[in-house]
Amino acid sequence: MDMFSHLALGFGEALTAMNLLYCLVGILLGTLVGVLPGLGPVPTMAMLLPVTFGLPPTTGLIMLAGIFYGSQYGGSTSAILLKLPGEVSSIVTALDGYKMARSGRAGSALTVSALGSFFGGCVATFFLAALAVPLSSLALKFGPADYVSLMALGLIGAVALSSDSTLKAVGLVIIGMLIGLVGTDLTSGLVRYTFNIGFLSDGIDFVVIAMGLFGIASVISSLAEVTAAPTEVPKIGRLKMTREEVKASVPAVLRGTVIGSILGILPGGGVVLSSFMSYLVEKRLSSTPERFGEGAIEGVAGPESANNAASQTTFVPLLILGLPTNAVAALMGGAMMVHNIVPGPEVISSNPSLFWGLIASMWIGNAMLVFLNLPLIGLWVRLVSMPYKYIFPAIILFCCIGVYATSYQPGNVVLLMLFGLFGYVLYLLDCQPAPLLMGMVLAPLLEEQFKRAMLMSRGSPMTFLESPISAFFLAIIAVVLLVSALPRVTRWRRTHIVE
């Protein structure tokens, strides 16, 4: 099957009325959530997980993906107009974008942001499509030992690129894994860690943990910080860009796209790292770096392309290898598993319409975003001015209903509360919860592969070194751990990476 027929299949799937509708819903919600500071794509995706259960799997994933890359578009809008980045990845956009808005060039900033994002998103999606078949056929040659090392690499990578100290992040991953092991062990039938509470024998519901750790906890911590009073929004003016602006933006967009596409694949990396890196690169390469911070259009064009490119390639490890590399991918992986689709290289061949349909819808979604967002800007602006006190109770209620509706178990609501508390404790302790979610999603898979590897090697742990692929991954892990433990790198991580 060549690329053309794959894409034909994909577009056929993506262009159905239902999938188009849910794509639209996803990107609109995503943009809304991106525009509003405090509420991010992760809690929103968590809140909408229960909705995806009743939908065909492709449709659900299309919507969830739309929420994520839509939020990257939305974050730029409030960053440019109000110097209030809706998303962490839009922080750099706020630097020069807001200055451009203040000097009457808001229209150009918004336009270059939308178009650059579109270009970045499209190219990255193409990248994803091109890598799919070769990478997955490579992955199908993996044995259990190789999988174990690959998953370990994914987890460690996320750890290394988080702003936490390596020790803390690894500890959180382990806690996540232990939580993920609660329930019935499939091989032996033994029920673990449930204290004989009935509904836990199927394991702790992924939705409960996601909503608790990311939804409830983020509401509590957001309330603790005072939200800035809405300032006067600068007039938008013409949306067209001048010729000089276009000339300056094009190379920045191209560079940003490359940076984003590559960095998005890295575990833990993704949208934030890409946008920051692109800003640094543009500033370094510019012949007039003093302009940065004062309204340099490259400082908007580059990072915007980068973060949208990264928001697409962030799905590469999940969709092609079955390895979620950040919280967003972990949520998508969780959604797939609810439909009994185990993420992995077999997904492309066993579920081609799902895979290619999702990719095709990413293109369609990016196109819809450009056409819809520029006219809708006025609406977003009005929404940003809405006080948080009207938003947060709704979030809490939706989380409660969502969790309850998943399995009609009041016990899950209690768990939601407990995980909300736990998430807040982590926040107080300055710990990032994302590694925990990843550990939880990967734990059952990791355990199964580990047991299989040990079975095949008749009890010898040397098998992880004997297989060349596995040894390769372990070597990378060692390098990553060593490098991130270096004091210089630790300091850089702390200051430059905000999750």
Added chain:
Amino acid sequence: MMRQDLLNRDFLTGSLFVVFGVLWLWLGLDYPMGSASRLGPGAFPLMLSVGLIGIGAALMVKANRASGKLLLKDTREVVFILLAVALFSLVEQLGLICASLLVVLIGSFAQRDWSLRGRVSYSLRLTVFVALVFHGLIGLTTPLWPTL
């Protein structure tokens, strides 16, 4: 150790890890370990728990001034939000309408500057919205009214 050090965030995180690790270890001791080639259900959790304890201990030792003290100042927000969520677990007895009202009303107290009238009014409006959307549109089968 000085009192100051006990509140150090990394130190507390490390202690949390150790406590969790010990807890899971203790809970999992009864599960069969199996042999090296045929690992039982207790093996993997054992490895993880031991690893967690080790990391926690290392973190406790490594903890220094740089990670900052634990600051506990937002108790109001925490209490009201968590209470609101916990109350929703009674949704089967209270029905969707009453449960939602309670959640939003109690939860609204987590926000300081809000008149009582404003809180009640908002709670009513949001509850109506939720009943319409979740019950009417999405078709949630939860009973709307109390079934005591």
